[in-house]
Amino acid sequence: MSTVTVTLPDGSTLSMDEGSTVEDVAYEIGPGLGSDTVAGVVDGDLVDKHTPLTGDVELVIVTPQSDEYLDVLRHSAAHVFAQALQREFPEATLTIGPWTDDGFYYDITGVDLDEDDLEDIEAEAERIIEADYDIVREEVPRQGAFDRYDDNRFKQEILETEAADEDPVSFYQQDDFYDLCQGPHIESTGEIGGFALLEISASYWRGDEDNETLTRVYGTAFPTKDDLEEYLEMRQRAQERDHRKIGQEMDLFSIDDTTGPGLPLYEPNGKKILNELSDYVGQLNRDAGYDEIETPHVFRTELWKKSGHYDNYVDDMFLLDVNDEEYGLKPMNCPGHATIFDQSSWSYRDLPVRYFEDGKVYRKEQRGELSGLSRTWAFTIDDGHLFVRPDQIEQEVLATVDIILDTLDTFNLDYTVQLATRPEKSVGGDEIWEKAEDQLKSVLDEQEIDYEVEEGDGAFYGPKIDFAFEDALGRNWDGPTVQLDFNMPERFDLTYTGEDNEDHRPVMIHRALYGSYERFFMVLTEHYNGKFPPWLAPEQIRILPVSDDNIPYCEQLQEALGDYRVEIEDRSWTVAKKIQVAHDDRVPYMLIIGDDEEDAGTISVRDRMEREEKAIDIDEFADHLETEVAQQRTAVTFLAGR
RNA sequence: GCCUGGGUAGCUUAGCGGUAAAGCGCGUCCUUGGUAAGGACGAGACCCCGGAUUCAAAUUCCGGCCUAGGCUCCA
Numbered sequence: 250m251s252t253v254t255v256t257l258p259d260g261s262t263l264s265m266d267e268g269s270t271v272e273d274v275a276y277e278i279g280p281g282l283g284s285d286t287v288a289g290v291v292d293g294d295l296v297d298k299h300t301p302l303t304g305d306v307e308l309v310i311v312t313p314q315s316d317e318y319l320d321v322l323r324h325s326a327a328h329v330f331a332q333a334l335q336r337e338f339p340e341a342t343l344t345i346g347p348w349t350d351d352g353f354y355y356d357i358t359g360v361d362l363d364e365d366d367l368e369d370i371e372a373e374a375e376r377i378i379e380a381d382y383d384i385v386r387e388e389v390p391r392q393g394a395f396d397r398y399d400d401n402r403f404k405q406e407i408l409e410t411e412a413a414d415e416d417p418v419s420f421y422q423q424d425d426f427y428d429l430c431q432g433p434h435i436e437s438t439g440e441i442g443g444f445a446l447l448e449i450s451a452s453y454w455r456g457d458e459d460n461e462t463l464t465r466v467y468g469t470a471f472p473t474k475d476d477l478e479e480y481l482e483m484r485q486r487a488q489e490r491d492h493r494k495i496g497q498e499m500d501l502f503s504i505d506d507t508t509g510p511g512l513p514l515y516e517p518n519g520k521k522i523l524n525e526l527s528d529y530v531g532q533l534n535r536d537a538g539y540d541e542i543e544t545p546h547v548f549r550t551e552l553w554k555k556s557g558h559y560d561n562y563v564d565d566m567f568l569l570d571v572n573d574e575e576y577g578l579k580p581m582n583c584p585g586h587a588t589i590f591d592q593s594s595w596s597y598r599d600l601p602v603r604y605f606e607d608g609k610v611y612r613k614e615q616r617g618e619l620s621g622l623s624r625t626w627a628f629t630i631d632d633g634h635l636f637v638r639p640d641q642i643e644q645e646v647l648a649t650v651d652i653i654l655d656t657l658d659t660f661n662l663d664y665t666v667q668l669a670t671r672p673e674k675s676v677g678g679d680e681i682w683e684k685a686e687d688q689l690k691s692v693l694d695e696q697e698i699d700y701e702v703e704e705g706d707g708a709f710y711g712p713k714i715d716f717a718f719e720d721a722l723g724r725n726w727d728g729p730t731v732q733l734d735f736n737m738p739e740r741f742d743l744t745y746t747g748e749d750n751e752d753h754r755p756v757m758i759h760r761a762l763y764g765s766y767e768r769f770f771m772v773l774t775e776h777y778n779g780k781f782p783p784w785l786a787p788e789q790i791r792i793l794p795v796s797d798d799n800i801p802y803c804e805q806l807q808e809a810l811g812d813y814r815v816e817i818e819d820r821s822w823t824v825a826k827k828i829q830v831a832h833d834d835r836v837p838y839m840l841i842i843g844d845d846e847e848d849a850g851t852i853s854v855r856d857r858m859e860r861e862e863k864a865i866d867i868d869e870f871a872d873h874l875e876t877e878v879a880q881q882r883t884a885v886t887f888l889a890g891r
Numbered sequence: 892g893c894c895u896g897g898g899u900a901g902c903u904u905a906g907c908g909g910u911a912a913a914g915c916g917c918g919u920c921c922u923u924g925g926u927a928a929g930g931a932c933g934a935g936a937c938c939c940c941g942g943a944u945u946c947a948a949a950u951u952c953c954g955g956c957c958u959a960g961g962c963u964c965c966a
Contacts, residue, residue, distance in 0.1 A: 354961090361895090448960060448961070449894090449895055449896075450894070450962070451960095452961070452963090453963065456962075457963080458892075458962075458964080463894085464894075493959095497902075498902090506898095506958085510956090557966090561966070565966095581966070583966090615893095615963080617892065617964090619958090620959085710966075732966085759966090793926095795923085796923040796925095797923060799923095821922080822928080824924060824925050824926055825924090825925085825928070825929090826929080827927095827928095829926095829927040829928050831927095833927090833928095843924090843925055853926095859927085
């Protein structure tokens with residue numbers, strides 16, 4: 250019998266008989282590990298512990314202490330759900346039920362479920378867990394598998410595709426329930442300590458919207474009840490920091506039924522933050538050699554035909570009929586910017602030319618996609634376009650990435666980076682694409698940025714670097730971006746005169762430091778949980794008079810702090826209530842002013858971190874705040890070191 | 892766009908065939924307070940919009956609009 254070499258995570262190797270299973274290897278290492286083994290990771294794939302090894306492999310043994318154990322547990326939890334479902338609704342048809350990052354789902358059909366049903370199914374699942382059924386792998390001849398699923402075309406399809414080469418086919422059985430499945434699974438249903446069903450939703454078979462709609466039930470499972478509780482609390486906390494909730498509480502923005510979907514209305518508090526954000530990037534852009542321009546919200550469709558948007562993007566555009574002529578709200582700012590570039594003749598010495606604009610754009614996204622500020626119909630891009638010579642691409646991309654990193658650092662944000670490369674449908678030659686992608690890569694490497702390459706995910710007109718953020722609910726959203734564009738300069742026939750006195754084609758770079766203000770606003774609101782840094786906070790200071798008699802002195806203080814956004818709490822409440830409400834409103838600094846302060850000509854400062862100090866000189870506070878705001882510090886620091 | 896929930900006062904929600912409720916907010920008054928919600932009274936609702944069933948609809952049914960989650964999209 251031939252042998253195979255198994256390489257373990259520590260680099261050591263074992264020689265095993267060919268056909269030995271993952272579990273055999275574990276027992277070879279030690280009986281304790283053997284009995285603990287739940288599954289294995291063979292060359293990166295999570296497999297059942299009974300999987301035979303047929304060649305030289307890298308192997309990780311999965312035990313209840315492994316990270317992968319949760320996946321295995323949840324996979325089994327999906328089966329427990331399916332069994333409970335079939336007990337309650339025998340007519341339900343099962344399709345697929347994998348684990349996910351934070352639980353599992355099962356796609357089913359043939360039954361309508363509502364939230365109450367979910368509770369019943371959950372109760373049934375608890376009984377199945379309580380019963381602690383053994384979960385047993387079973388090998389069934391191919392024909393037998395088809396017989397089992399003679400009324401389930403989804404399972405049949407899986408047998409004909411994913412499991413096309415398998416005979417026998419593996420099933421997993423617990424009690425009288427079985428499911429076509431490759432595994433791996435835990436030993437018995439009782440290993441699941443905490444089980445919960447979370448949501449009913451929908452999906453398409455095979456993720457294709459032309460296919461049948463399925464009902465998807467999301468759930469999660471943990472080794473212990475405590476782990477589950479902790480997860481549910483975390484979920485609850487995440488919902489608490491949802492920007493839509495905070496936006497409502499802090500009167501930042503609203504989206505009104507009457508004015509329309511996906512069309513955010515910024516209230517005064519929100520606009521104050523937007524203005525600070527705009528001033529911040531405006532300064533960065535000017536410092537980086539950009540010229541500010543402005544374009545209107547609507548253009549004749551002639552422009553969109555010229556830019557190619559009319560052919561490729563018209564379904565997402567808002568079109569208007571004006572005197573029998575067609576106009577379109579701009580879904581992008583670039584054609585306007587390219588037109589401005591085209592108003593002058595340029596020498597190679599003039600390049601790069603850099604334009605920027607806080608440009609409002611309108612995109613008629615699918616209705617079901619609209620969500621708070623993260624996906625809207627109207628949004629403002631801090632949009633910049635560079636017109637560069639081909640030899641300037643790298644330096645300009647580098648400079649742009651540099652400013653993006655500065656910006657993200659100012660807000661102390663976490664992000665991921667993707668390099669999106671040439672899609673199947675694209676314009677431009679092989680050489681220019683290859684070169685451009687290399688240039689983007691070398692910029693990312695030079696900046697020592699971790700990034701993922703998303704093959705074929707670039708725009709048709711050029712490759713791009715995207716920076717993405719995660720929202721409170723763990724969803725990813727693209728933010729800052731740098732995109733190369735070989736197409737627009739062609740379409741607009743943009744040229745500059747080279748050293749050789751010939752016309753040359755510039756390359757266009759699209760870039761945004763925030764992405765859109767809306768989405769960035771969402772990210773910041775959730776990142777700070779509404780506790781905006783003092784430089785951004787809509788209300789930076791609230792003065793709380795102890796009694797109404799102190800109001801005149803408070804007004805003097807307000808005037809002395811005229812450089813800041815200061816409000817006086819003049820409602821006739823107790824001091825305790827004024828403090829409570831100021832905390833709820835997330836105001837960075839409260840000045841508590843009673844007779845003591847008024848007589849001494851001082852202030853008491855309390856911050857939203859609940860620190861407080863009395864008898865402070867107002868100038869000292871104002872000086873500190875000036876620094877804190879000027880440096881865009883992300884925390885309230887006046888009382889930190891005192 | 893698709894599926895499943897949901898839409899009741901400015902906000903958060905209860906009510907689910909028979910006189911529209913509560914808390915917060917708002918107004919007036921009392922209280923002038925010293926560190927995380929003092930008290931009383933009051934105003935405020937086309938119960939999302941159409942249609943149907945019924946003696947009677949916020950409540951049931953149908954259609955639409957909006958919204959949440961997911962799916963699918965996302966130059």
